[in-house]
Amino acid sequence: MPLAGKRIVLGVCGSIAAYKAAGLCSKLVQAGAEVDVILTASAQEFITPFTFRSLTGRPVFTSMFEPVTDQREEHVSLARAADLILIAPASASTIARLTYGLADDMLSLTVLASRAPVLIAPAMDSQMWEAPATHENVETLKRRGVNFVGPAVGRLASGNVGAGRLEDTETILGAVKAILARNGDLAGYRIVVSAGGTREPLDPVRFIGNRSSGKMGYALAEAGRDRGAHVTLVSASTGLPAPYGVDLVPAETVADMRAAVLAASANADALIMAAGVSDFRPAEPAPEKLKKGAADLILQLVKTEDFFHEAPGHLVKVAFAAETQDVIENARRKPQTHGRLDLICANDVSATDAGFGADTNRVSIIDASGAVEELPLLSKYEVAQRILDRMLPLLREKRR
Ligand SMILES: Cc1cc2nc3c(=O)[nH]c(=O)nc-3n(C[C@H](O)[C@H](O)[C@H](O)COP(=O)(O)O)c2cc1C
Structure with missing residues (x-):
């Protein structure tokens, strides 16, 4: 199995494409990865933690203030254990948060506290993707070594056609494997x-x-x-x-x-x-x-x-x-x-x-x-x- 023994943090943001993260999560598990899912507060408006708990058989993280238990590790332990942090779909808002080094939710905190490679698969309306603020944020993150896959061009939930679709699952999986293969x-x-x-x-x-x-x-x-x-x-x-x-x-x-x-x-x-x-x-x-x-x-x-x-x-x-x-x-x-x-x-x-x-x-x-x-x-x-x-x-x- 190509991802056997790899620990992947999957961050899911508040996007209409959040439902696709469930399919992606399932593929990562099938490829042998141990997947820890973090849902932002907005993501939970689109998809529930229960879906990901069922797919991974592991606790799902929704807040950094949940009590530490046998099942639930300390707030930065995910960051330390990760071999890769994948954010799919990544919202414009989370991309901005990461650019400014905020750590005000479990996902941004985990990225800031980790030395693992980060792979971002953006999904948003084309006007948001092309907005100068998003463009500059993406350029800044790329300069810091953050990896991006997509977005793809196609029909968007808004009805617009343009760049902003979440990249397809196979391509995201390919990017995950390529990054993890560097050594x-x-x-x-x-x-x-x-x-x-x-x-x-x-x-x-x-x-x-x-x-x-x-x-x-x-x-x-x-x-x-x-x-x-x-x-x-x-x-x-x-x-x-x-x-x-x-x-x-x-x-x-x-x-x-x-x-x-x-x-x-x-x-x-x-x-x-x-x-x-x-x-x-x-x-x-x-x-x-x-x-x-x-x-x-x-x-x-x-x-x-x-x-x-x-x-x-x-x-x-x-x-x-x-x-x-x-x-x-x-x-x-x-x-x-x-x-x-x-x-x-x-x-x-x-x-x-x-x-x-x-x-x-x-x-x-x-x-x-x-x-x-x-x-x-x-x-x-x-x-x-x-x-x-x-x-x-x-x-x-x-x-x-
Ligand atoms: C129906 C709906 C769909 C949305 N889709 C997206 C999206 O695809 N991409 C995006 O960046 N924001 C989208 N948003 C806005 C985000 O949910 C919002 O910016 C939120 O603050 C993102 O929070 P997060 O980054 O913590 O998940 C959408 C909002 C709504 C109401």
């Missing part, structure tokens, strides 16, 4: 990951593609980020949201992917090729849309160039082998086209619970000596973590 075991390493299925144009409206969804590569990018790596994700996937805190480089064709992967690899430490890279492309894409005539259409396909072997030799290199038969034997042949590989991740993509499009995968990791580690059926995120576990000693070895 992770991959901090200081740069990893390039390719993901998704390349698309080779047949004409301006059609392409030859493949079934790679990009989920495995995106899981690798997120897992790398969650351990502190700087991740560049070269993606041919069109349907997945960009993971927060990851450099996303879109690539459509094999040629695009080659250029982006080689450019990003020049100063990277590792390259993981999880993309479905087309082996063939139409010999001559038509400049205009092909019309349906009387005759059948015969396509001539030419082989695409393998480029993995062109990536710098200093990289830890990991390749995926998607196979439908003789999985291990076929995967072992990968170096014939890819050059030296540190790890080969073989998966049987004919299975319904693993491979393309699925959220789970069953991968065998083959190392440079040929030894095979068969992983059980795991979520793609867990598979990604296991691959990174295997890469870590190789990365450390190269740094020596």
Whole structure:
């Protein structure tokens, strides 16, 4: 679980978006965090402490003057124990209070008394967000090292359309993980990951593609980020949201992917090729849309160039082998086209619970000596973590 053992203070302010904090709180708990919720007085006009007590199984803080009990700690202990203070939604009023260093309620007191990183997810009407006072307060807080995520642009409760929507839950979670990963075991390493299925144009409206969804590569990018790596994700996937805190480089064709992967690899430490890279492309894409005539259409396909072997030799290199038969034997042949590989991740993509499009995968990791580690059926995120576990000693070895 990416947030196991992390203590997060979740501050909720008086905003119509306060109801979304319940979903966010639930996700934090599911990710393994211990969540202590503080509701401002105004927040309690929108949502009750009972909701958060039920979600976290822990006492919820609404006042700094509540008596200290076995369950209820001393007023600054939350501040000391926190690994991160997340304020979502953060009101204009609380942002102003934090800028001036006030400590007149439990939330502002906790922020002032803590040395933990602070992440603010503002939510307010666009006119409040764009007001000079708010703008200057946000700039001041950023200068002091406070992190912000959002607000997003969209329809607001007031009916206005503009900046001020609470950022979506997945993005806020990504920001939480990225901040908490700063001291992770991959901090200081740069990893390039390719993901998704390349698309080779047949004409301006059609392409030859493949079934790679990009989920495995995106899981690798997120897992790398969650351990502190700087991740560049070269993606041919069109349907997945960009993971927060990851450099996303879109690539459509094999040629695009080659250029982006080689450019990003020049100063990277590792390259993981999880993309479905087309082996063939139409010999001559038509400049205009092909019309349906009387005759059948015969396509001539030419082989695409393998480029993995062109990536710098200093990289830890990991390749995926998607196979439908003789999985291990076929995967072992990968170096014939890819050059030296540190790890080969073989998966049987004919299975319904693993491979393309699925959220789970069953991968065998083959190392440079040929030894095979068969992983059980795991979520793609867990598979990604296991691959990174295997890469870590190789990365450390190269740094020596
Ligand atoms: C219906 C309603 C919705 C509100 N929504 C917001 C909001 O989204 N963002 C905001 O900054 N203030 C909003 N306010 C105003 C805050 O609740 C008010 O400024 C309050 O003092 C904030 O206190 P707090 O920062 O301690 O939670 C809203 C007020 C009302 C009545």
